[in-house]
Amino acid sequence: MTIGERIKRLREEHNMSQTELAEKLNTSKQNLYKYENGIITNIPSDKIKMIAQIYDVSPSYIMGWDSEPSNISDIIIDDIYKIPVFESVSAGFGSFASSEIIDYLPMVIKNPAEVPDTLAIVVSGDSMYPKIEDGDIVVVRKQDYVDSGSIAVVIKDNEDGLVKKIEFGKDYLELISINPMYPPQRFEREEMNRIRVVGLVKKIVKSL
Secondary structure (H helix, E strand, O other): OOHHHHHHHHHHHOOOOHHHHHHHOOOOHHHHHHHHOOOOOOOOHHHHHHHHHHHOOOHHHHHOOOOOOOOOOOOOOOOEEEEEEEOOHHHHOOOOOOOOEEEEEEEEOOOHHHHHHEEEEEOOOOOOOOOOOOOOEEEEEEOOOOOOOEEEEEEEOOOEEEEEEEEEOOOEEEEEOOOOOOOOEEEEHHHHHHEEEEEEEEEEEOOO
């Protein structure tokens, strides 16, 4: 069930019209219609909190984090944004695969300026096991540099999209897998140009 569907169900369960709820939210009936029907997906966090207070449920329930409504209306979740989820590194960064978005992930992002450059990617393979497992989602901030020792998203040879720990030396860089079954990939001098940093892994969302 989407956020909009939860809002609509709560409204109908309380026998409230769109006009009545829109007035309580200090928004237009047209905006509420767009919320409920998924036309507007990044619903402002203040509206989420107001809806939760009106219907005495937690904001987490409206966002889909709780399976059942609860009377915890004093729980406040600020700065909630829905970031796009891509099926692969290359899809997310437009390398060679399709850039189709497969889902959206609710995230708390304190700095709104970071939202346009934040995305999520479904990881495949076990090279970063056990820290990152097959099917996990990594939340990434787009940037063309990272500090040595960071887990980064890189594009190799303008084709392969990879999630690796990256180490920088004086005249080399290494892409390191956490799984010891995969040896480090070392690129020296001119070979370093084969690797392009495109993002920094900020968070790992484990699959169930």
